[in-house]
Amino acid sequence: MAGSLKQSPLHDRHEALGAKLAEFGGWSMPLEYRTGVVKEHTAVREGVGVFDVSHLGKAMVSGPGAADFVNATLSNDLAKIRPGKAQYTLCLDESGGIVDDLIAYWHDDEHVLLVPNAANAGEVVRRLRAAAPAGVEVVDHHDDYAVLAVQGPRSDEVLARVGLPTGHEYMSFVEAPLASAGGGDGPGVVVCRTGYTGERGYELVVANEAAGRLWDDLLAAGEEWGIVPCGLGARDTLRTEMGYPLHGQDISLDTNPVEAGLSWAVGWRKDAFFGRDAVLRVKEEGPRRRLRGLLALGRGIPRPGMSVTLTQDVPLADITSGTFSPTLRKGIGLALIPATIAEDAQVGVDIRGRREIFQLVKPPFVETSVKES
Incomplete structure (x- = not known):
């Protein structure tokens, strides 16, 4: 079983740190490190922690009208934001059930990066590809990029120490050259003010080949503030304290946005999105x-x-x-x-x-x- 699981580009780092690994969404990911879940959780609430969440999906929707296409299929309304911002949104099925909850990074009118959950990434890509008009391409980059989450009140200090930008507004992102993070030439880092912990923090999207160096730099830079690597165990306790739903447990194809408390992630005035008629009925009738x-x-x-x-x-x-x-x-x-x-x-x-x-x-x-x- 373990041999069939996908591995993060940081897998060797996790093993060297004594991580307890577990299956999650088809990936072998760190559940906790030697520090334990409670200490990892506390580090994020009081100082800073870093998570490897590279199991999350990555898919780029590109081409003329790409942003309009995303807006006509996913639940939330991109018109509420602007390029350079990220938005929590939902992919629904015809019955209004939640196929997945995900983050959309609106780069420009022809490029929207989607970050779905690991287990659902392929299904989200499949549904979007089936609906895409001519000229719009949906490319699955699940295995090409890593995602690191630096979370906690001291996250700004850690990112600044490695030369990455900080201080941009919540749910906005900027692209920085990787050289500023000590990685030399190559693709940049997308630095987004998002997270799944409830604390101030950032999620960093970086090419796989640069992920190890960035991980090492972050841990070294954060020593002054007691940074610790954190696993999915602490991620779960942190998100549960916030009441953030987890797909496959709190939300699923059997759950609609209204009963899940996610009505705020639905563009009710939009003319079209997957499952629109069904969720409108639930809203009118009450959950x-x-x-x-x-x-x-x-x-x-x-x-x-x-x-x-x-x-x-x-x-x-x-x-x-x-x-x-x-x-x-x-x-x-x-x-x-x-x-x-x-x-x-x-x-x-x-x-x-x-x-x-x-x-x-x-x-x-x-x-x-x-x-x-």
């Missing part, structure tokens, strides 16, 4: 369920698949994401709760045969620096 946060009132730690009940005998849903919050020192989770349940209701979660009480809340569970300028 049957909503993705809600659950905060432990006791010591229980929820895990995906655990049953959520209103009373001992009235099941409501299953936990979609659940973990121990290192910041709050409590259990937190997400679940698709029937819309008829009061927003501040208390519910039970069956944790190994014991019913633990949780409060329904609206995420995020913690306050962070993500949008500070």
Whole structure:
């Protein structure tokens, strides 16, 4: 099985750092390092951490009218932003189900870079290629580029130390020559003020051949601020504290944007996008369920698949994401709760045969620096 998994261009670095590797979206990726999930999580909340998220997809939509084509297929409205900005958006199917959630980097009217999730990248590319008009090309670069995420309050200092630009506004990106990051001649680095942690930070898109040098430079530059390499375990606890959904758990083809709390990522006034008619119906009729946060009132730690009940005998849903919050020192989770349940209701979660009480809340569970300028 392990031999069939794709490997990041930083795989040897992870092994040298003693990473515990795990399968994720068809890739062998670091789950945690010797420091452990809690210390990695805390480093991002209080200082800075660096993640290898090269498993994320990369696809370029190019040609005359490429931006218009993306806007006519994906859910969000590119007219809300401008070239040089990134946008969270959704690829929906005909029923309004979520094929994937992704980031669109709008370079110019003829070039839009899409960054979907690892497991869904091929399907997003397939659907866009099938719909593309003559002259618009969708090229899959999944295996050509690495993505490094530098996250935390000290992320600006680390990037500045390696000569990369910082301080641009949230969800905007700039392209910098790789030479400024110590990589010599060659392709540049796309530096975007985005992330999946809730902290101020940047995601760096760089050609595979330059990824190792950039990773090494970032770790060396961040020593002064206690930088640590972080794995997918900390990425999961950080994003759950923010209430960010994970495709395949909290959102899927069986989930629509309205019930997932992602209506803000839908361009409701647009004339066309995949699944438009279906999600308009859901909006008009109201969703049957909503993705809600659950905060432990006791010591229980929820895990995906655990049953959520209103009373001992009235099941409501299953936990979609659940973990121990290192910041709050409590259990937190997400679940698709029937819309008829009061927003501040208390519910039970069956944790190994014991019913633990949780409060329904609206995420995020913690306050962070993500949008500070």
